[in-house]
Amino acid sequence: MSGDEEAPPEIHHYENRGEVPWDIQNYWCQRYDLFSKYDEGVWLTDDAWFGVTPEPVATKIAGHIARAAPSERKVLVDAFAGAGGNSIAFARSGHWKRVYAIEKDPVVLRCAQHNAKVYGVADKITWFLGDCFEIIKSQLKDLAPYSVLFASPPWGGPGYRGASVFDLRTMEPYSLNTLYTEFSLFTSYVVLYLPRTSDLNQLAKLVKDDQPAPVMHYCMRGASKALCVFYGGFQLQLS
Ligand SMILES: C[S@@+](CC[C@H](N)C(=O)[O-])C[C@H]1O[C@@H](n2cnc3c(N)ncnc32)[C@H](O)[C@@H]1O
Structure with missing residues (x-):
């Protein structure tokens, strides 16, 4: 150990x-x-x-967000930190002035904090124990103009694995609409990490007319692991 x-x-x-x-x-x-x-x-x-995002996928996502975010957005808020897979990758990218990571389960948060030490990035992450929706409103609101929000929520609900197209209205405990509505109140730059079979029409319904919202599939060994939707006018560069 x-x-x-x-x-x-x-x-x-x-x-x-x-x-x-x-x-x-x-x-x-x-x-x-x-x-x-x-x-x-x-x-x-x-x-x-x-729930852990595999490290190569988390690293790829971190690179994409870093390159696609506007230059004044230098704070990354990871709303569902879990055991730290994504938070660690964001911190390792070296792009962010600060990574703020929120997790409501105290034991899982201890894992994330410990794992960040293993990866040598503990000093780059500020941790919050509690409900992300509350913490964003109460403790992070002043950072809103500088922030990008990343969220890898739980994918519970009626069988995301079985469904050929996953109905994001049934995702539990937070539906796509709940996530988008809550997080958009905080920042217009929101990246959601969702099941690979997510209903693209449901994602498209939330797109503002004048802004593209790219969807990126993240693969390992030729198989899609998940997708990210980038809401808010990110300038996604493919490399
Ligand atoms: C899919 S996991 C995140 C995994 C993480 N991206 C990783 O790579 O390790 C989702 C996490 O969100 C946490 N969670 C669920 N609801 C939450 C909330 N309202 N606020 C903060 N964390 C929450 C769960 O405890 C769980 O650890």
Whole structure:
């Protein structure tokens, strides 16, 4: 394990397949895709495995947002930090004056903070424990003119895996409309990380007429993992 930090009982760093709960074993087999520094002591709760953005995807997204955001937008708010996959990639990009990362589960937040130390970027991220919708309104509102908001929400709801087209109105606990409405009150630059099968017509309905809203698929080994929709006039450069 990295450092001498003591992990609370809900946090694990599984080293052998035998100790990994059966429903996480597939994810554990892909642990170096999720965190290339896994062996340096990455922490996860058993639930957090399912939501982590794989590191190559998180790095790609971080590069795209950094290049596409207007130059006065130098603050990145990660609304659903989870175990830190995206927040760490944003901090590692070196582009942002500050990364603000919000997570409502205290144990998962401890994982993210620890993992940021493993990656050597803990000093670049300010962490908030609590509800992102509240924190954005109460503690981050002064940063709104300088901010880009990234959100990788939970994808719960009636079977996003099974659906050939995922109905974003049924995404739980936050529908596309809830996310877009809440976050657009804070900043006009909003990037949402969503299931690869998301209904593109539903995404298009939120597009302002005079602004394109590119959708980018992020792939690993030839398979789409997820998509991002970039609302707010980002100048997306493909490289
Ligand atoms: C899909 S995970 C994010 C994973 C993260 N991008 C990563 O790569 O590790 C979604 C996270 O959002 C958190 N969450 C859910 N609702 C929240 C809210 N209202 N405010 C802050 N965090 C929330 C959950 O606890 C969960 O950890």
